[in-house]
Amino acid sequence: MTALLEFWSSNATELWRLVERHLFLVVVSTGLAVLMGVPAGIVAARRPRLGRPLLAFANVAQTIPSLALLGFLLPLPFVGGVGPRTALVALTLYALLPVIRTTVAGLATIDRPIRDAGIAMGMTSSQLLWMVELPLALPAIVAGIRVAAVIGVGTATIAAAIGAGGLGEYIFRGLSMVDSTMILAGAIPAAVLALLLDGLLAGLEHALKRGRGRRPVVLAAAAIAAALLVALALPARTGPDTPIGVGSKNFTEQVLLGELLALTLESEGVSVERRLNLGGTFICDRALRSGDIDVYVEYTGTAVSAIFHDEVPRDPADAFNKAREMYTAHGLTLFRPLGFNNTFAILVRGDDARRLGLRSIGDLERVAARWRPGFGYEFLQRADGYSGLVNAYGLRFGQPPAAMDLSLIYKALADRRVDVIAGDATSALIDSLDLVALEDTRRYFPPYDAAPVARTAAVLERPEIRRAMERLAGRISAADMRAMNRAVDVDGQDARAVARRFLERL
Amino acid sequence: MKGLSARDTSGNSIVSFDAVSFSHDGGAPVVRELSLDVSAGEVLVLVGRSGAGKSTLLRLVNGMLLPTSGSVTVEGRDTRQWDGIQLRRRTGYVLQEIGLFPHMTVEANVGLVPRLERWSAGRVRDRTRELLELVGLPASTHASRRPQELSGGERQRVGVARALAIDPPMLLMDEPFGALDPVTRHELQGELRRIQRALGTTIVLVTHDMAEALTLAHRIGVIEDGMLIACDTPMRIAASKDPRIRRLLDTLVAFPGVERPS
Secondary structure, eight states, rough: HHHHHHHHHHHHHHHHHHHHHHHHHHHHHHHHHHHHHHHHHHHHHHOOOHHHHHHHHHHHHHOOOOOHHHHHHSSSSOOTTTTTHHHHHHHHHHHHHHHHHHHHHHHHHHHHHHHHHHHHHHHHHHHHIIIIIIHHHHHHHHHHHHHHHHHHHHHHGGGGTTTSTTHHHHHHHHHHHHOHHHHHHHHHHHHHHHHHHHHHHHHHHHHTTOOOOOHHHHHHHHHHHHHHHHHHTSSOOOSTOOOOOEESSHHHHHHHHHHHHHHHHHHTTEEEEEEEEEEHHHHHHHHHTTTTTTEEEEEHIIIIITOOOOOSSSSSHHHHHHHHHHHHHTTTTEEOSSSBBEEEEEEEEEHHHHHHTOOOGGGGTTTTOOOOOEHHHHHSSSSTTHHHHHHHOOOOSOOOEOOOOOHHHHHHHHHOOOOOEEEEETTTTTHTTTTTEEEEETTSSSSEEEEEEEEEEEEHHEEEEEEEEHHHHTTOOOHHHHHHHHHHHHTOOOOHHHHHHHHHOO | OOOOEEOOOOOOEEEEEEEEEEESSTTEEEEEEEEEEEEETTTEEEEEETTTTTHHHHHHTTTTTHHHHHHEEETTEEEETTHHHHHHHHHEETTEEEOOTTTTTTHHHHHHHHTTTOHHHHHHHHHHHHHHHHHOOOOHHTTTTTGSOOHHHHHHHHHHHHOOOOOOOEEEESSTTTTTTTHHHHHHHHHHHHHHHHHHEEEEEESSOOHHHHHHOOOOEEETEEEEEEEEHHHOOOOOOOOHHHHHHHHGGGGGOOOOOO
16 A cells, blocks of 8 residues: 555646546547537437437447457558547447437437427427426436546546557556556556546436536537637657657557667657557557658568468577568568577476476476366467467467466466466566476477568668667667566566666666 | 318418328328318317326417428418518417416416517616506516416416417417316416407317316317317307217216206
């Protein structure tokens, strides 16, 4: 608890910035949802034939898992891209259903004689709408907005996965560092935010139930218009002296590599926009190709197999050349490797390894029937992942593999929730959690040399990129990487500070 | 069986139905070949059983419905030619369910049509007070209340006041007192007679209560199956030998003290 308070007080500016961003995401997306959802609800209530497909669309949008929706939106033109825009689109889609539903329901509960009286008095259909129907449906609509906003606060934490910021940044950072204080530092303010918004809107809803005339409608419309203005003021991201966007995947080593790239670029005198912790390989690749980032560090084996779906040569140089050719064909430039090979490591608990005498992956054959494996989503999906591994070594596990986030997997192994995992060979947690890497005697895992990949267009336009990448080539050993990972993951140091210290010694 | 024609040839009719038929979207006709004139300043009460098509007739008058065939003429102009909004502003309408707007005060409800007609705030306020006094509700105590805080009788008084707001030449009333207790109903019927005499408003009132028809009407129109089967003074209707009309009159036996016409 004290650790948490300390964390907040020493990161007060950052915390406030994240809260602001979080609120921005929720308010703007809810506002947009109201602007679209209320008219849609009115149409749906008046013309059921038009309304049914609208409701069906909103229903479907609501059921898409949020990470899947973000991943799907990311490569789309206009709406997509890394950053708040994609998150706003996704959050708006989620907020639509409650708003449309309650608008339809609110209008449907108005008694027929009340509507008839309005018509019989000679109200035009817009007078009826603004003076009678909307004021009467308003408490219900506000109840819907309340639901939408509270859902929005929760969903917005996931927006951090695509670099949209918000309190989710602490949660994701905490997950990847296995640091529960950090997770709570993001989760608690998010919960408080949800409760505050809920209370605020509940108050408004209550006031409206006793409110009068069209004034509340006008006020509500004004508030929505204000929210929209903020949305339009969103800074557009193009221009001649745009900063160079540096991305990274969502684990510590990648964040460190991102910082190393960013700091080196900055020392070349260019401004850099850090978009670290973006997500997995897929998201980083999409972000690079859509121009949302200009450079990030990929691993040769991952590039060939996961991105281009091809066979990875066993020889590191062959693998690098193959990856570079494929990237070149897609308008991307792969720079020389940084100097370390982050291959997969099949990890077991140290005590198991010693007790059962496990040394190589092949030794797992003896225990597989009783063991439960746990793997990251990517590893389960990839051809060079789980399915290839069990074939190569003829393993037959007694239980299907548990799928979990990469950041949770080491802890799950240490906590005995799973018995064998695939991790990174450079992970600091291997030592600190007393895990043992089993030897890959059959050379199943291909080389995964880390190398920066950049948009060729950006490289041609900004020669500083090439200069910076050449300076880093071959300079980071596996031991360097493990040490930096440990400094962040185990000692809780700031990634940028660790990266800066490393560069100073270089 | 062909319906009766009750056309006025004197030329001072404010509403005329000419061979009007109406059906909802190709359904069975609700009104059939109905012809009828309403004179200015007259109280015409339409009686008939539930579902006979009485309410439909009122909605044909103010243009909320348009005839499937035949024509409805209001103040000399076919309802198809009227701007529906203008026609309805000139026609007061009182529903059985009243339909007061629950989010507005009594004053705002009554002043709504004048506001739609862009009267000045002061004029609206004066008119509202005047109308509330006219229907027997003291403005000082009732103007700022909500409809939910009123009794059924008070609500219907507000409904009548609202319908009279811009002094329309014609008032359409759809079973206005049907949901009230007998004492309140009797009271309000008296008020309506008084108001009608004072303002000279033409009233077309629909009811299934024969006693109400006999009390209020200058003329009674009897509707059955969407057809007008009789239209005459209360005295003549009461004396009718037509078995369909006798059936309606027989309901009066239930009220002791009301003399059964023979």
